Amino acid sequence: MKVEVGDQIPDWVMESVRPERMRTMAAILRDPNPVHWDRATCKSMGFGDHTINQGPLGLSYMVNMIHAWAGPTSLARLVMRFPMVILDGDYIVAKGEVTDIREEAGERLADCRVWLEREGTEPPLEGEATVRLS
Amino acid sequence: MNTARVPTEAEIESLVGYEFPGGEYTIEHWENFLLTECTGGELLPDGMVHPIALFHVPILGANTSIAEMFALGQAESDSSIGIESYVWEMPKMLHEDITYQITAQVTEADRRREGKRTFDRIQFCFEVAEPGGDLAARCTITWTYGRSTL
Numbered sequence: 001m002k003v004e005v006g007d008q009i010p011d012w013v014m015e016s017v018r019p020e021r022m023r024t025m026a027a028i029l030r031d032p033n034p035v036h037w038d039r040a041t042c043k044s045m046g047f048g049d050h051t052i053n054q055g056p057l058g059l060s061y062m063v064n065m066i067h068a069w070a071g072p073t074s075l076a077r078l079v080m081r082f083p084m085v086i087l088d089g090d091y092i093v094a095k096g097e098v099t100d101i102r103e104e105a106g107e108r109l110a111d112c113r114v115w116l117e118r119e120g121t122e123p124p125l126e127g128e129a130t131v132r133l134s
Numbered sequence: 135m136n137t138a139r140v141p142t143e144a145e146i147e148s149l150v151g152y153e154f155p156g157g158e159y160t161i162e163h164w165e166n167f168l169l170t171e172c173t174g175g176e177l178l179p180d181g182m183v184h185p186i187a188l189f190h191v192p193i194l195g196a197n198t199s200i201a202e203m204f205a206l207g208q209a210e211s212d213s214s215i216g217i218e219s220y221v222w223e224m225p226k227m228l229h230e231d232i233t234y235q236i237t238a239q240v241t242e243a244d245r246r247r248e249g250k251r252t253f254d255r256i257q258f259c260f261e262v263a264e265p266g267g268d269l270a271a272r273c274t275i276t277w278t279y280g281r282s283t284l
Binding site for chain 2: 014029031033035055060073075076077078079082
């Protein structure tokens with residue numbers, strides 16, 4: 001796999017964040033927080049009629065982007081921060097760029113800046129990924 | 135109005151070193167299928183589990199829960215919790231139908247003030263090991279517990 005510093009990772013798009021996926025996640029995670037499934041709670045918090053996506057779901061869009069780019073076993077490390085929430089109905093694009101390429105323990109690794117993009121706001125999620133290059 | 139008692143700084147700091155019971159977890163195909171579908175991605179080949187499982191598998195496998203983690207920090211409400219960061223280290227991919235051993239503890243806990251906002255910052259570290267003991271994944275979760283009455 002030919003990769004250079006400055007390369008852009010191909011975008012991965014979530015066309016519309018779906019509330020039923022948040023409900024499935026809440027059930028599997030045993031997550032009691034109503035912000036993921038109760039619109040009334042979200043409305044009282046100022047989010048209108050939108051439930052709030054679980055942090056790990058937003059993070060998973062980054063994972064899907066990296067898998068599509070470098071393969072399903074490529075992700076070695078992911079650091080993610082969550083400055084803003086993602087809401088149901090949002091159109092989200094996962095993006096990334098290679099910031100360094102290095103060798104560690106016999107593996108060739110790419111360090112990448114990764115983030116989610118949503119029109120009209122700052123990136124709701126941002127972080128760094130270390131990707132194994134085959 | 136929230137009337138719950140706010141823990142002292144000393145109580146929060148004393149959480150460092152707290153160990154969860156620990157235990158084991160086996161990810162079945164149905165669970166991996168549904169999780170992967172939630173991400174909008176494709177099911178991975180050869181029984182590999184989508185890394186999104188690294189959020190709940192360590193928590194449930196350590197015999198704790200999100201609700202218990204909220205309670206440990208004496209959260210004033212579910213919505214007072216904020217996510218600072220997740221760090222997922224993945225020396226190996228997880229696979230369906232393998233029973234992983236999970237250990238977990240609180241690694242950092244302190245009170246912070248930023249402007250007019252006061253919150254407690256608690257960091258949890260979970261380790262997921264293969265049946266032979268090799269580390270498969272380490273997950274570090276850092277949450278903030280807002281204190282609206284301070």
